Amino acid sequence: MIRSLSLLILALLLTACAGKGPPAPEQAAGPIAMGRNMIGEECRALPTDSADGEAYALYCGLWEQPSGTIAVTQLYDPLPEAPDARARQLVLETNRTAWAGSLAQKAICQPAQPVPGGLLAQCQLREGGWPYIGISLVEGRRLVQADGIPAVADLMMAAPALLKAGPVTQQQDISALLRAALGDEALRFGRGDLNSFERLSEVGRLSNSVEDYAGAEAAYRKALDLQARALGPDSPGAGDTLMALALEVSNQGRGPEADALFRRADALLQKSFDKAARARLGSYMAFHAANSGDARRALSLGRDSSAIRRALVDDLEEQAGGGANRAVLGSLAAARGDLIHSLLLEATVSLRLEQFGLAEAATLEAATLFSRTRGLPPWWHARILGMQGLARAGKGDAAGGAALMSKAVASNKQLFGAGWPVASSMLELGRVYAQAGLDAEALAIYREALSMVAGLDTERGQLPLDRLIPFLDTLYRMAQAEPDRRAEFHAEMFTALQAVREGVVGQTITRAAARFASSDPAVSDLIRQQQDAVRSRDRLRIELASETAKLDGQRDRAREEALVKQLQEATNVAQGLERQLQAAFPDYARLTKPGPVRPADLSSRLRPGQALVQFAFGMAGSYGFILTDKGVFAYPVPISRAALQDQVGELRRSITPRAGVLPPFDLDLSYDLYGRLFGGATDLLSDVKHLVLVPSAALSSLPPALLVRDRPTARDYAGASWLVRDMAVSVVPSVPSFLALAGTTARASAPKPFIGFAAPPFQGRDTGGLKALGEECRTDAALDPALLRALAPLPETADEIRSIGGRLGAAPADLITGERVTKAAVRGAGLDQYRIVYFATHGLLPGELRCQSQPGLALAPPPVPPSSPADDGLLTASDIALLRLNADMVVLSACNTAGGDARLGGEALSGLAESFFFAGARSLLVSHWQVPSVPTVRLMTGLFAGEGDIAVALARAQRSLASDPASAHPFNWAAFTLVGAAPQSDKGV
Incomplete structure (x- = not known):
């Protein structure tokens, strides 16, 4: 993923160019009452330090941050009397003052317009585009300048009189003028709204800087909601927040959702007068193109953005000190920062295209700009060094590249400590060493990086697999070169793979953990304290690194010592709260930090004849891992993630009815896929009787039972060598979940045999309802019941649960259907009293989780839109994690992992399964597509008919249907997959 380096540039240091006029009279020593602002808050002006005349901060209500500032200076000469000459001279005088530099630091403005007594400029704050205004008033030789939010405009107009600087002869109420220009909403927000927005933006920036994209997304969503409530949904300033949000969504791989957000941002920014924001949009869209794999388009967009920004920098450098309106033209430091942002994008994409000369040129220009510009975020320096190192290594100078990247690692360590940014830069350094054949150096740096990753929580430890593949390549190469250490290297490869938790599964678990926390006030409060402590620690670390990076003559030793002490205290607090959280709430800890997994731990849990298989599908290289009770074996798998997606998609299409007719199933393609997945480990599977698969990528959307082991001779489904003819098959959503399930202590069996939920009152006619539901942007709001009503009805599932429940002795009251x-009903059913919990309804299993949404099960829609998501009819993964179950099995009978959004949704199913296990289920039986009730009832009857292992019973039932020519097409029997490691079944279950 690509990190945004300049979401917004803050605290840029500008030099003032105002000349000193005649001495100013002494300003008031205490607060001056200014009256009420437009939202009814009492305001006061407090004197502040100024080397140039008088200066005041305008405070309103109880807020500790000012709503505006006021500056009073003396003019050398009175302004001309002629109106045109007077206006021209006032503009020149205004632009020369320190106040003008301060305003340019905060806002971008339109050219000032005359108002009675002076000038009024409509502005936007650089952070978030909030409406802002600047006013210049003159009386004789006194120039009164003020800037602030529109709610204090009238007070600023009255400032000359209120500050006793002399009466203003033509003072007027300008609220009507502002209302016409800005809209009513612009006059109704106060300092409190800005405070909340700035806090959220700071969280977003800090989260982005440590590559916690999910955390940044959550912060920007809240910031955007605040802006919409304060300024209306179509405020031009919201375009800036929207594009920041879009980039965070793109960084998490949710391309179509990011596309829609960028389109919304573009429409709003068309109405903005901030040219820099529009250029920034082009740059962010270039990052998005790179995230989407379109490197050439990304490079084109990035170079266009750099050209626009370079021209703006040149203009500002020409105007420096020339009396031009810096708030109109923009801040030179901010413009340089934006250009650095574009140049690093160019470098990133050039590296992907192996155009190393272009990458090096871009990083050198960025480094020069950074060295000339004070006040830029200090972590940019490390990023520039790292990119320079990659470019140099790409040109063949591995040693020189590694040296630059080592400096980047050291800089990041100083800024962030042992966190993800350091681990991320170390992974890049390891890749450089590996590509240069320096295996020992690569191993050392990779091992240190993964040790850091292991200490991170789920949200901040999202390690993408492709960052790890070079490490796996190195270990595998060393295993081939040293056969006597092969088992050691293979075990290390497998252990390293467990650090990866990305995509839908990781997102689902993270959001379920958050919901679990919010359900318990004690957990929620402690987590909030711990997160605040971590942010405080990170902020202090950056401040300290910024101070120590200054030249000796500019460093403040007392401030450094104070920051060191504060950092140590904040670190101790964060670590103490983390220990307290893990000890007091182990269930939350189990979701967020499953702990390290060693192959020896797994092997000891595997029975003779049982094997666990996990795959790592990369963009270029892939690996398979087979674990038995004797150890672990790693082997290359000749299929990329994209090729797997295509092959699984084709197999899914061959089991999807068209116009009510089943197409031929592609036995040859199934055999080819089996060979690619297991061909490197055929001998190890010869004695396996129960295969436990940890699926990932597109393989999560394909039931393994329909893989074909021997080359087919004809379209003979009944005679095909299906995998389940030779062994039982089950899956687990993750390796830690296998360990947790295998280690579950025996619990008393629930007293009741079966409870079923089926046939909610849906009213749709086709599959379009699932697509619409998958595309719905849900955050904390309740789901619109109309989306659930639009799902296709499932009337036959009522007969399904009656038939199966009846065979298992279910009471009629435990067969719940319709409305x-x-x-x-689910929450109040006492589910921990049932051995089998059966849901026969649509599953929302999108290929990507939009807008902080989650996978879930569709239940009866409420008759009217609910006020809370607790009653909205979608049972999400978070809802499920809060249930209490004691079920030997949960059945999900009408799910479809083809995804409601036209993408494969098997990973969402894995995330959903994790939530059921957390709630107390010991196994799940889930469908990958909706199967007609007749073969479903046959399958379930066979499954529950006998004693023994449930996985073996499922394979036996599937073989029975597959051997019958009338039901041999895998559409009829292969949909159901056992998830988990259920205990031995008995006739009662």
Whole structure:
């Protein structure tokens, strides 16, 4: 993923160019009452330090941050009397003052317009585009300049009189003028709204700087919601927040959602007068193109953005000190920062295209700009060094590249400590060493990086697999070169793979953990304290690194010592709260930090004849891992993630009815895929009787039972060598979940045999309802019931649960159908009293989780839109994690992992399964597509008919249907997959 380096540039240091006029009279020593602002808050002006006349900060209500500032200076000469000459001279005088530099630091403005007594400029704050205004008033030789939010405009107009600087002869109420220009909303927000927005933006920036994209997304969503409530949904300033949000979504791989957000941002920014924001949009869209794999388009967009920004920098450098309006033209430091941002994008994409000369040129220009510009975020320096190192290594100078990247690692360590940014830069350095054949150096740096990753929490430890593949390549190469250490290297490869948790599964678990925390006030409060402490620690670390990076003559030793002490205290607090959280709430810890997994731990849990298989599908290289009770074996898998997606998609299409007719199933393609997945480990599977698969990528959307082991001779489904003819097959969503399930202590069996939920009152006619539901942008709001009503009805599932429940001795009251299938019914059913919990309804299993949404099960929609998501009819992964189960099995009978959004949704199913296990289920039986009730009932009857292992019973039932020519097409029997490691079944279950 690509990190945004300049979401917004803050605290840029500008030099003032105002000349000193005649001495100013002494300003008031205490606060001056200014009256009420437009939202009814009492305001006061407090004197502040100024080397140039008088200066005041305008405070309103109880807020500790000012709503505006006021500056009073003396003019050398009175302004001309002629109106045109007077206006021209006032503009020149205004632009020369320190106040003008301060305003340019905060806002971008339109050219000032005359108002009675002076000038009024409509502005936007650089952070978030909030409406802002600047006013210049003159009386004789006194120049009164003020800037602030529109709610204090009238007070600023009255400032000359209120500050006793002399009466203003033509003072007027300008609220009507501002209302016409800005809209009513612009006059109704106060300092409190800005405070909340700035805090959220700071969290977003800090989260982005440590590559916690999910955390940054959450912060920007809240910031955007605040802006919409304060300024309306179509405020031009919201375009800036929207594009920041879009980039965070893109960084998490949710391309179509990011596309829609960028389109919204573009429409709003068309109405903005901030040229820099529009250039920034082009740059962010270039990052998005790079995230989407379109490197050439990304490079084209990035170079266009750099050209625009370079021209702006040149203009500002020409105007420096020339009396031009810096708030109109923009801040030179901010413009340089934006250009650095574009140049690093150019470098990133050039590296992907192996155009190393272009990458090096871009990083050198960025480094020069950074060295000339004070006040830029200090972590940019490390990023520039790292990119320079990659470019140099790409040109063949591995030693020189590694030296630059080592400096980047050291800089990041100083800024962030042992966190993800350091681990990320170390992974890049390891790749350089590996590509240069320096295996020992690569191993050392990779091992240190993964040790850091292991200490991170789920949200901040999202390690993408492709960052790890070079490490796996190095270990595998060393294993081939040293056969006597092969087992050691293979075990290390497997252990390293467990650090990866990306995509939908990781997002689902993270959001379920957050919901679990919010359900318990004690957990929620402690987590909030711990997160605040971590942010405080990170902020202090950056401040300290910024101070120590200054030249000796500019460093403040007392401030450094104070920061060192504060940092140590903040670190101790964060670590103490983390220990307290893990000890007091182990369930939350189990979700967020499953702990390290060693192959020996797994092997000891595997029975003779049982094997666990996990794959790592990369963009270029892939690996398979087979674990038995004797150890672990790693082997290359000749299929990329994209090729796997294509092959699984083709197999899914061959089991999807068209116009009510089943197409031929592609036995040859299934055999080819089996060979690619397991051809490197055929001998190890010869004695396996139960295969436990940890699926990932597109393989999560394909039931393994329909893989074909021997080359087919004809379209003979009944005679095909399906995998389940030779062994039982089950899956687990993750390796830690296998360990947790295998280590579950025996619990008393629930007293009741079966409860079923089926046939909610849906009213749709096709599959379009699932697509619309998958594309719905849900955050904390309740789901629109109309989206659930639009799902296709499932009337036959009512007969399904009656038939299966009846065979298992279910009471009629435990067969819940129609309008009774509500979230309240599920929560109140006492599910921990049932051995089998059966859901026969649509599953929302999108290929990507939009807008902080989650996978879930569709239940009966409420008759009217609910006020809370607790009653909205979608049982999400978070809702499920809060249930209490004691079920030997949970059945999900009408799910479809083809995804409701036209993408494969098997990973969402894995995330959903994790939530059921957390709630107390010991196994799940889930469908990958909706199967007609007749073969489903046959399969379930066979499954529950006998004693023994449930995985073996499922394979036996599937073989029975597959051997019958009438039901041999895998559409009829292969959909159901056992998830988990259920205990031995008995006739009662």
